[in-house]
Amino acid sequence: MRFIKNNIIVLILMFIGILLASGVYYKRYDLTSDQRYTLSEATKNVLEKIDKPMEIDVYLEGDFPADFKQLQSETLTLLDEFKRINSNISYQLIDPVKEKISQDTLEAMGMFPSVLQVEKEGISSQIKLFPYATIKYNGYGQTVPLITRQIGINAEEQMAKSMEGLEFGFINSIDKLSNEHLKNVGILVNQAELNKLEMFSLANRIVQNYNFGPIFPKDEQSLKIQDLPTLKNFDAIIIAKPRKAFTDEEKVVIDQYIMNGGKTLWAIDQVNAEMDTLLKSSKILAYPYDLNLTDLLFSYGIRVNSSVVKDLQRPDYINLQVGSVQGNPQNRRVPWVYFPLAFPQKLSHPITKNLNPVRFEFPSPIDTLSTPGIKKTVLYQSSPYSGVQGIPSYISLEEAKISNIDSVNVNLYNKGPQILAVLLEGEFTSAYKDRIESSQVEDFKNQSKKNKMIVISDGDVARNPIIKGQPLPLGFNISTGNMDYGNEEFLINSLNYLLDDNGLMSLRNRSVELRMLDKQTIVMDKSYWQWLNLLLPLVGIFMIGGVLIFLRRKKFR
Template sequence: MKHKKSIASQLVLIVVALVLLNVLSERFFFRLDFTEDKIYTLSNATKDILESLDEPVTVTAYFTKGSQPEIEKARNDFKDLLIEYSSLSGGMVNYEFIDPAKDQAIEQEAMQSGIQPLILNIREKDQVKQQKVFLGAKIQMGEQTDIIPVIQPGTAMEYALSSSIKKLSVIDKPMVGFIQGQGEPGISSYQQAMQQLQVLYNMQPVNLTDTINNLSAFKTLAIVAPADSFSDAQLRKLDDYLANGGNLFIAYSNVEGDFQTMRGTVVNSNLAGWLAEKGLAVENNFVIDKSAGTVGVRQQAGAMTFTRQIPFYYWPMVKEFPVEFPITKGLEQVTLQFASSINFTGDTTLRFTPFLQSSKKSGTLSTPTYFNIQKQWGDNDFPLSNLTIGAVLDGAIVGDAVS
């Protein structure tokens, strides 16, 4: 079982890392083709990046030669990739390979750049020896530099290299603000998402009580898992932001679960009321789904204690997506921890598009509720289907501007 605080961090990991990246970065590849027959085919996004380069890029690859076959294969694959990058970019991508083992000064240069060696255990004639191996790269464009500390084999090579080049080539990055002050997790709580988003965006925490913040400077504002209510003045600021054509990403559920008390309750926030004014009714219920994530339960068998994974039906696992939509493009599945159903109550001037729905065997439970791990669930517990648990609302939500 996990503490309540870990629930919020996992919610952030799932919702932000898997959904927010697609919301904000739909024009950049965050999903690569891992199928066997296309493993060496560059994505269209990579081709667009290379064909639009206005300034030369220099890639300095630090690889240790004469090491293990896997390292040699990674070196050869990376070289083949760079050859193709150079060709598609019309010679704008230049590269060189350096073996740090040949020169102590070069080894120090690589390490000072942020490329640290890997220590491999090599078995030779029934003895285990340690070998220091470099397999990283430095990417330069003008005076800007980015580092790939370790080059992973396979399609991860393209992802890392294209991300690095894109990061250096974007000049004016739009601003994305993460609202803080109502119990939301700090930006440091989802570093994985931040690392990916910084390729195309500048991220900044935003406190709505701060009078110096100019919200119009932000392309998108994100509200992630608020635990407390907003003041009337803060909600008016959000209304003004939407009225001026701003975009809001909200990761919010009206319910929360506490594994210490094994109870589920309503979140004490007025955000649901504010959303209801916009035509989004976030219900005070738990969506349960036969397609669900799992939790570990400790069990005793004689003198032995072990952990068994069991389905936890309060965590809907979405495997099928209702529409072809940028938010869910490339996702295989999304697990939401303690989700509420969403209903649209607005008029035809707004467009409501569900992008996350429960399975054909799902249901709802009212609050408060008790999480009975020992309960024997049956099909009668899941009488509903296709409940909306994630949606996009666009149109003139506030005023005449389209958000």
């Protein structure tokens, strides 16, 4: 009996010792198969740089469905980990309804409501949620969306993708806020590129994370060798829909910018075909742009062909007058094969993962060449049922009025998928290596260190719609009134990837598997599981009680 008492005392002391040790030492084990609760090293490095108080407000509190409760729980768990790594981080939950925060105030902060249909006790009602968080640090702030908005997925998939993106969403904003010196992004403006109004939406997004501005040549005409030092001050440059041929000296400047580590985002039209002109005249002659870039891009490993991609399987729709009744025009949304909708590849890249389809307008096919030391990753391509129309040739709106697929000559759409956007990574060789132009540049470089560039075969991918002189958001679908396209997120992700020195973009490839219950099985086997949960504990208690009674009687018999 004394032996038992001594063992009990030892166990109590051990338990007290474990409690005391747990207050000093903290160790957490992530037993999930997808390691969803383990922060990446890149995330930890960013968090450790926070040296001032950072406040995070999570606007996800209130009476809402279970799946949003799960999102709330995942968000708070993540923020608990942030707080454990750096005590300067604090957070709180806010119910905008209870706090009586007006919708105008929330929308001014970049928060737009999600309207949910909820049925409770036989009564159907709508509730508004604002699934966002705000981060305040050092006098600045950013808004982080907690819900991934992607068309074509159900609610469960949306919730899974939202949880996958939590760590990247928060840490990307924290990284931008905590950096004392933002990186510089420039845009060329001397080649008749997209103007300020056409780039309004994208520019507004870029200035949230980078120093952004135009690159003006010193002579206000074209880039010269003397402009190269200015160009080197930019970490990345955007070349958006140039319509004027590059001079040889301009190409040397851009080439040496790339050789010195500059990142480039090309969005170029190889074909002159404008939808505004087509709507006015019903028929246009598409002809090639002479941008004088073929040899430059060829040396980096790609070629943008002078032709137009037509996609029979995944075209976007345009509003078109198809007839009239008693003088009243009859409009209808009709498929337009010259505007392909491109979806992410099955093995998504961090740039394209979880994005809405990207809308292209009269894109050209891209050929990738065998270039040693350069890795090429296709970001977007057309569907397998694609055609390639050579130019010069006519494009007519009459083609859009053919709505019956049986009347289309499918032999014109048998060219297979056509590359529309490609990422190039590696050590680029100068297009002017061993050429006389190299003597014009002081400290000419024949080859770059590891570098990146992205080439898109459509300049309009970066142009936002304009109605009555007012720019609309890039990705806005005028026909449906919704943000149906992923153009803006694609371009922002492209810039983030090009300028990502910390490896944060790899977090976008994190996968979270939600193990959801089978609702149909629950309904069919509901009674079985209810009785099992009710009776099984009782049977267990009776069995344990019976065994104890048996042992007690045997002992004192």
